[in-house]
Amino acid sequence: MDHDSTTAPGHASQPDPVTRLFDVRGKVVVVTGASSGLGEGFARTLAQAGVTVFAAARRVERLEVLAEEHESVIPVACDVTIDADRRALVERAIAGRGRIDILVNTAGIPGPPYAEQETEDGFRRILEVNLASQFHLATAVAATVPEGREASIINVSSVIGMVSTAPIGGAGYAASKAGVLGLTRELAGQWGRRGIRVNAIVPGWFDTEMTEGLFTNERSATWVRRNTMLNRGGRAGEVDGALLFLASPASSYVTGQAIVVDGGWTAR
Template sequence: MLETLFGLEGRVAVVTGASSGLGIGFARTLAGAGAVVYAAARRLDRLEELAASEPRIVPVRCDVTDDADRRALVDRCYADAGRLDILVNNAGRPGPPFAEQETASEFAAILELNLLAGFHLATYAAGRVPEGGRASYINISSVIGLVSTAPIGGASYAASKAGTLGVTRELAGQWGRRGIRVNAVVPGWFDTEMTDGLFQNEKSAGWVRRNTMLGRGGVAGEVDGAVLFLASDASSYVTGHTLVVDGGWTAR
């Protein structure tokens, strides 16, 4: 029963931003459930290290802000396997924390990476899904897209992550009858490259503990189950949903 619900044997997945942070865990989890995972990022050396630890992971150098790279990534899946069942749009980075220090071009660059790239990758992938097919697309947002986390966060990052949630709902509505489910995962505070020393500073680490219902930040692996759930048949009747994995941060 569990294998039927959560097993991904025979399916093909793409995880962007798979060279570090949460993306590594997403790639390993989907591969561990049986999927062939195309792990995409700019740092090919890191992807190759990841692939060496899991034979179902295929490293692919990809700059998701490059239109040709996005198309080549999807085309590679169809050329190799004839399908793309699962897309995890995880690539992203923060912008400057203070609005007055952020130029218009910097703001646009964050939106291009965190929002536009995943949107276009999803639209191109959706165009390749055959009639009667099915797919699951998972957009990784952030608590910063739901609530203000000042002084940590940033206007461009907040805009991109809030936009991700809006795009998720809209694409779910447009594509649901075609068998394509689109959902979002909202991680809370995790000790990754993205949080840039947040947990190494006692003042900021204490801020996380005080404002999180579980009294701690997230640890490696605690978002992986949410992604597996949304990728698998366990969530076959779930679309347009935002699954928050934040230890109760946004529920306060």
């Protein structure tokens, strides 16, 4: 008999060692940008994995729908560019569950595709949402982690922050997502000795609210397929494996890294 995944009669069975690698049950997670796109998918996946999810976004009505579907999702109205909102989000999680084990910085906005179309205010807004908010939330969460406790911070970047994707992408968006990668490495370096791991997920082309029209336009859809090794865009849920890896004990010795999930786009 295989005793690795069983216990003595009368005792509840325990997960086998491999399953425990990816076990995040009981964790407390904050996910920003959870009202749509990858953020919404992340919140759903984590809730299904047995995590308490404080789902944050400006469109709280969408979060409430998510909470109705998953009782472990707690909706929190939050504009990540507002300091009071960020502090209230962190305080809500600490007051409700006593700790934050994982932060997933997903909130982001796109910009115009051409540099000539960027305005000073628009450029600043993109950096505030996509980059500065990740820094401020990461530092706020890190401040709640006591000595001897570990935490995982997962920042969401983009292939647009690694390579030029002109004519799709935009200067402001590219700058913000490249900044996320630098921020991830630096925070990992500063906080590693405290047991706080900081990593980034780098998605390729996925059909989300932010990429609306990309896959319904045959010209742009063909462009994605032609330049992707797997000859297609990403499917719903295909980033979730990287998320669970970085959130779980399976990545306990991984920090300062960028996990690219792009079907081979940046490897060409």
